Amino acid sequence: MAAVQTRRRFGGGDLNGFLGLVVDNLSILAFLATALIGIFGFPADIVYRRMFPGTALGVLLGNLAYTWMARRLARRTGRDDVTAMPLGLDAPTSIGMALLVLGPAFLAFRQGGMDADHAAEATWQLGMASLVVMGILKFVLSFAGAWVQRSVPRAGLLGSIAGIALVLMGFLPLIEIMRVPVVGFAGLGIVLYALVARRRLPFGVPGVLAAFLVGVALYYGLGPMGLLGTGYHAPAAWQWRIGLPWPSLGFVTGLPYTVAYLPLILPFGLLMVVGGINVTESARAAGDDYPTRDILLVEALATLVAGVCGGVAQTTPYIGQPSYKAMGARSGYTLLTGLVIGLGGVFGYLSNLVELLPIAVLAPILVFVAIGITTQAFEATPLRYAAAVVFSFFPAISRMLAIKLGDPSIVDPAHYAALYGANDHGISALAVVTILGNGFIITSMVWASFVVAMIDGQIRKAxxxxxxxAVLTLFGVIHSVDPTGSVYLPWQLADGARAMVWQFTAAYAALAAVLALLSLQRESRLN
Incomplete structure (x- = not known):
């Protein structure tokens, strides 16, 4: 009996599932650290000793809970093929937190006169508070999942997250791949061969593991010989960075900082609720019937606890449960993943792995996930709504352009004051890029939603x-004219900024009036 029970808990595919889930989480942690330390100059010690432990704790707790749920389902049904729901760090919103919230906030604190250590402390507290806000939102919405799905069209929800995936999670890591192309492109090719083309690798090696091994071999084989140019950096010495994720009230200090970032933070939480509903349905279709509310509550509480204990990136159930089931994984892979990631955050070996593994080795996994998320936005949405999905990508593209051209929250404010004043032939193009990108997630939802309503002939609803x-624009929730993207009361702005607020608000109002008039005509549709 004991042997049978062991087989049920640790299926033959658990090792493959474990490797895939660990590498996914490690890739996201690596990008988070690389972005904060390499792009924004964030102190590494804060990232590795304070942010990583709490973030990893959320992965540990969530996976332990999902492991228990899988074993409970197996006992109740008498089946030995139940596969646990995979849980890990959410890639689009984790990358979004690094590039859109934490990094810009750190530089803004520095510009405000703080030294690097105090700015890093304040940014960490902002990250904690952001997770607490998202955790509370997800907890509340876990009891209203059906209402959320009815209120926002699937094209708006999936289109907005696909926009994040395409430009932040796909394009930006692709740049990192091509910075060390010999390493990154080979790994990307293997990922596409195994996971997109679905071709079998020699000896049945999982695609993620193969790409990982080939990338490491090329990096450490060619790098020391000088064949990678400046793309190779010798690994840092191994060190134990012990960081216990103790509960802290630091998030309370960070709560006031979150106000400027609520147009990003709240949609991040909302997207995970809808994503959790979708992945639960996906698992149910694959034969594992988990209670939707339980799945949502677990990830909400994991996010909330992670935030209180110092984490800065939220957890989410992964969409690939049927894939893990197909490879033979049961409940052992989530248990092992939770322990390895959770203990790695405490004892610091995750930071050493991140330093040993260049982003060019790990980025192909992110690009693949970005492709999968973007593809799903079209596959899970009726074909007639494809235009709405595409239309929802444009605000995300604007945000990406703002990041690559020089994030407005970190560039000299005088520069943007002059930029906003250059209106001889309308609002300047770069100012439009900045304004369109601010609040882009909610903008994407609004844009896709009104296009869906028009396609369905619901013109008044559109x-x-x-x-x-228009109302959201008036207060800067979307299209904020503040370069940092913060919300405001429009009558408190300077004259030039207030004039742009009225222009953008009036644009929405004018379109609403046009649609209201069009709704009065007799219903007709072109062939």
Whole structure:
């Protein structure tokens, strides 16, 4: 009996599932650290000793809970093929937190006169508070999942997250791949061969593991010989960075800092609720019937606890449960993943792995996930709504352009004051890029939603959605004219900024009026 029980808990595919899930989480942690330390100059010690332990704790707790749920389901049904729901760090929002919230906030604190250590401390507290806010939102919405799905069209929800995936999670890591192309492109090719083309690798080696091994071999084989140019950096000495994720009230200090970032933070949480509903349905279709509310509550509480204990990136159930089931994984892989990631955050070996593994080795995994998320936005949405999905990508593209051209929250404010004043032939193009990118997630939802309503012939509903966009624009929730993207009361702005607020708000109001008039005509549709 004991042997049978062991087989049920640790299936033959658990090792493959474990490797895939660990590498996914490690890739996200690596990008988080690389972005904060390499791009924004964040102190490494804060990232590795304070942010990583709490973040990893969320992965540990969530995977332990999902492991227990899988074993409970197996006992109840008498089946030995139950596969646990995989849980890990959410890639789009984790990358979004690094590039859109934490990094810009750190530089803004520095510009405000703080030294690096105090700015890093304040940024860490902002990250904690952001997770607490998202955790509370997800907890509340876990009891209203059906209402959320009814209120926002799938094209708006999936289109907005696909926009993040395409430009932040796909394009930016692709740049990192091509910075060390010999290493990164080979790994990307293997990932595409095994996971997109679905071709079998020699000896049945999992695609993620193969790409990982080939990338490491090329990096450490060619790098010391000088064949990678400046792309190779000798690994740092191994060190134990012990960091216990103790509960802290630091998030309370960080709560006031979150106000400027609520247009990003709240949609991040909302997207995970809808994503959790979708992955639960996916698992149910694969034969494992988990209670949707339980799945949502676990990840909400994991995010909340991670935030209180110093984490800065939220957890989420992964969409690939049927894939893990197909490879033979049961509940052992989530248990092992939780322990390895959770203990790695405490004892510091995750930071050493991140330093040993260049982003060019890990980035192909992120690009593959980005492709999968973007593809799903079209596959899971009826074909007639494809235009709405595509339309929702444009605000995310604007945000990416703002990041690559020089994030407005970290560039000299005088520069943007002059930029906003250059209106001889309308608002300057770069100012439009900045304004369109601010609040881009909510903008994507609004844009896709009103296009879906028009496609369905609900013109008055479309006018109402556009009118809601006007209200959100008025207060900077979307299209904030503040370079940092913060919300405001429009009558408190300077004259030039207030004039742009009225222009963008009036644009939405004018479109709402046009749609309201069009709704009065007799229903007709072109062939």
């Amino acid at each position: 006018a109402g959605i556009v009118l809601l966009g």
